[in-house]
Amino acid sequence: MIELYKKIENGERLTKDEGVKLLKEGDFLKLGELANLIRFRKHPNKTVTFILDTNINYTNVCYVGCSFCAFYRNKDDKDAYTLTIEELKEKIEEAEKNGVETALIQGGLNTELPYSYYLDMVKELSKSSVHVHAFSPPEIDLMSKISKKSIKEVLIDLKNAGLTTIPGGGAEILSERVRKRISPKKIDTARWLEIMEEAHNLGIKTTATMMFGHIETDEDIIEHLCNVRKLQDRTNGFRAFIAWDFKKENNELGKRVDRVTSGIDYLKIVAISRIMLDNFDNIQASWASQGKDVGEVALHFGANDMGSMLIEENVMRQAGFRAESTVEEISNIIRKSGFEPALRTTDYKIVKYL
Numbered sequence: 233m234i235e236l237y238k239k240i241e242n243g244e245r246l247t248k249d250e251g252v253k254l255l256k257e258g259d260f261l262k263l264g265e266l267a268n269l270i271r272f273r274k275h276p277n278k279t280v281t282f283i284l285d286t287n288i289n290y291t292n293v294c295y296v297g298c299s300f301c302a303f304y305r306n307k308d309d310k311d312a313y314t315l316t317i318e319e320l321k322e323k324i325e326e327a328e329k330n331g332v333e334t335a336l337i338q339g340g341l342n343t344e345l346p347y348s349y350y351l352d353m354v355k356e357l358s359k360s361s362v363h364v365h366a367f368s369p370p371e372i373d374l375m376s377k378i379s380k381k382s383i384k385e386v387l388i389d390l391k392n393a394g395l396t397t398i399p400g401g402g403a404e405i406l407s408e409r410v411r412k413r414i415s416p417k418k419i420d421t422a423r424w425l426e427i428m429e430e431a432h433n434l435g436i437k438t439t440a441t442m443m444f445g446h447i448e449t450d451e452d453i454i455e456h457l458c459n460v461r462k463l464q465d466r467t468n469g470f471r472a473f474i475a476w477d478f479k480k481e482n483n484e485l486g487k488r489v490d491r492v493t494s495g496i497d498y499l500k501i502v503a504i505s506r507i508m509l510d511n512f513d514n515i516q517a518s519w520a521s522q523g524k525d526v527g528e529v530a531l532h533f534g535a536n537d538m539g540s541m542l543i544e545e546n547v548m549r550q551a552g553f554r555a556e557s558t559v560e561e562i563s564n565i566i567r568k569s570g571f572e573p574a575l576r577t578t579d580y581k582i583v584k585y586l
């Protein structure tokens with residue numbers, strides 16, 4: 233293990249097998265120390281950023297039915313909904329009034345929505361000052377099927393409508409062994425990566441995400457990290473990596489999973505992500521996922537960003553998890569941890585120090 237630690241200190245890249253060994257046998261505090269070392273090499277100052285964000289889910293109708301999802305509904309369910317473009321505009325106007333920087337817009341995979349709905353949505357919402365950060369790869373894939381256009385053509389249409397960034401959702405664990413068991417109807421690893429690569433090649437920046445803490449093994453986690461690292465080597469199109477842990481409430485997978493993800497498990501993942509993803513600038517501490525205390529410690533485990541201060545959040549709320557905060561509270565958490573808080577844009581430019 234000492235040799236691995238040395239390799240990391242020397243700035244050398246770890247192989248997949250070394251990553252697995254580190255995750256399985258690495259000393260918890262040593263992982264934090266090494267991740268922190270890399271963080272300060274990339275970001276020598278003590279700035280920790282976050283963004284004022286709203287999370288808008290335009291529909292909860294979805295035919296895919298992932299076993300971990302508490303959010304989706306069948307189209308005939310009483311509480312199924314799809315927002316009109318007018319309703320979406322009202323939400324964006326509200327967000328604009330609240331000084332929101334970016335709107336993360338995602339939905340279920342609703343096969344009844346026409347292709348024009350997505351293009352009109354981007355066109356209309358992009359007129360506001362709020363940055364539109366919309367449609368993860370599974371949604372882009374659905375648009376390609378509905379429109380009978382290639383992924384590239386769909387992305388060009390969306391770009392022409394005003395879309396410049398897309399979120400990294402729908403990745404969960406980029407390992408087929410896991411995907412076949414938790415979301416067999418969702419796009420596979422190769423398709424997720426292909427859509428991201430097309431987006432990057434068109435100048436559309438994205439994030440990469442990971443949802444862990446269910447049936448995956450340490451090997452699956454490292455496979456996921458190596459998959460996004462390999463694509464990043466080719467495109468440099470991922471702006472950040474965000475990991476969050478699986479929430480068990482109100483979903484089918486939760487009944488099958490016994491393990492509980494602790495704060496320590498989460499911090500280990502933050503650190504291992506910083507160490508393995510040597511070509512990513514930004515690693516987020518998803519305080520909304522594990523709570524503020526753990527988010528605070530994550531800043532000493534390689535994270536340089538506190539993610540979003542959410543105005544509206546439906547998906548985790550459906551899974552029985554609610555995390556709320558204020559700009560002041562997040563700023564204080566960052567200061568208490570020994571860092572300097574700053575609000576940022578979607579492309580990680582500083583808006584202002586707080």
Ligand code: SF4
Pocket residue numbers: 294295296297298301302303304339340341370415418
């Ligand atoms: S995670 Fe997304 S694709 Fe899967 S069921 Fe939920 S809404 Fe549908």
